[in-house]
Amino acid sequence: xxxxxxxxxxxxxxxxxxxxxxxxxxxxxxxxxxxxxxxxxxxxxxxxxxxxxxxxxxxxxxxxxxxxxxxxxxxxxxxxxxxxxxxxxxxxxxxxxxxxxxxxxxxxxxxxxxxxxxxxxxxxxxxxxxxxxxxxxxxxxxxxxxxxxxxxxxxxxxxxxxxxxxxxxxxxxxxxxxxxxxxxxxxxxxxxxxxxxxxxxxxxxxxxxxxxxxxxxxxxxxxxxxxxxxxxxxxxxxxxxxxxxxxxxxxxxxxxxxxxxxxxxxxxxxxxxxxxxxxxxxxxxxxxxxxxxxxxxxxxxxxxxxxx
Numbered sequence: 001x002x003x004x005x006x007x008x009x010x011x012x013x014x015x016x017x018x019x020x021x022x023x024x025x026x027x028x029x030x031x032x033x034x035x036x037x038x039x040x041x042x043x044x045x046x047x048x049x050x051x052x053x054x055x056x057x058x059x060x061x062x063x064x065x066x067x068x069x070x071x072x073x074x075x076x077x078x079x080x081x082x083x084x085x086x087x088x089x090x091x092x093x094x095x096x097x098x099x100x101x102x103x104x105x106x107x108x109x110x111x112x113x114x115x116x117x118x119x120x121x122x123x124x125x126x127x128x129x130x131x132x133x134x135x136x137x138x139x140x141x142x143x144x145x146x147x148x149x150x151x152x153x154x155x156x157x158x159x160x161x162x163x164x165x166x167x168x169x170x171x172x173x174x175x176x177x178x179x180x181x182x183x184x185x186x187x188x189x190x191x192x193x194x195x196x197x198x199x200x201x202x203x204x205x206x207x208x209x210x211x212x213x214x215x216x217x218x219x220x221x222x223x224x225x226x227x228x229x230x231x232x233x234x235x236x237x238x239x240x241x242x243x244x245x246x247x248x249x250x251x252x253x254x255x256x257x258x259x260x261x262x263x264x265x266x267x268x269x270x271x272x273x274x275x276x277x278x279x280x281x282x283x284x285x286x287x288x289x290x291x292x293x294x295x296x297x298x299x300x301x302x303x304x305x306x307x308x
Contacts, residue, residue, distance in 0.1 A: 077273070095297075112299075114236065127154055136165045197231070242261060261303075
């Protein structure tokens with residue numbers, strides 16, 4: 001009877017659209033509820049907000065200065081900070097976009113602290129090659145620094161499956177000089193990364209989620225192990241002590257890349273922490289802000305590693 005009634009209704013123009021929209025919503029609901037365990041369940045990777053609120057102080061406020069098994073290299077970070085501060089005086093970027101420049105600090109995803117340190121690292125390392133996985137405003141910082149201080153001599157490769165933002169930031173001639181690979185990292189030949197040498201940079205700004213066949217898994221399990229000694233690796237949106245800001249969690253952001261990175265670094269002498277914005281802004285704030293005063297506006301979420 002229900003099937004007959006539906007068939008009749010589908011021939012009535014004013015009911016047909018309602019039925020089609022209802023069926024589409026049912027299909028969408030089914031797609032989102034197909035998993036065995038709902039968000040917040042102890043078998044789900046999505047955390048329970050109620051349980052987090054019960055332990056809010058322990059999770060967000062009790063921040064240790066040391067993490068067992070991870071060499072935070074505080075002395076090395078401070079030594080590098082002292083080197084980087086010399087480039088701050090020539091910092092070319094401003095808060096808002098200005099004529100002739102691609103990058104500006106007041107963008108939605110790669111702000112003051114991240115941009116300053118990235119610029120300084122490029123100046124200090126003088127890499128022959130930069131490969132960026134996940135592109136956008138950080139790409140514009142690369143291109144501006146390359147143009148202004150290296151006469152575009154740094155070879156740049158941008159890997160980004162959705163390059164609309166990247167392309168909107170380019171100047172005339174950028175696309176021809178730089179290689180833009182419009183693919184997911186899972187579909188890029190790992191031999192691409194074999195071109196990186198000591199002092200070169202692999203800049204990673206991923207989806208931040210480890211799951212079956214994710215870009216994060218591919219990076220950790222298939223790319224990092226094969227990098228040459230001396231290559232510098234950047235990860236974005238990593239905050240000390242390898243957790244996520246309370247405001248993000250309560251907004252429903254349930255990334256987990258930081259936990260994988262923490263486990264990766266524990267008892268791992270093959271990758272050395274070189275610079276960690278969040279750590280320095282917490283525990284060596286005077287030195288960090290003294291070197292980079294503009295970073296006080298947004299300290300950033302960058303961590304820099306070096307393959308030993």
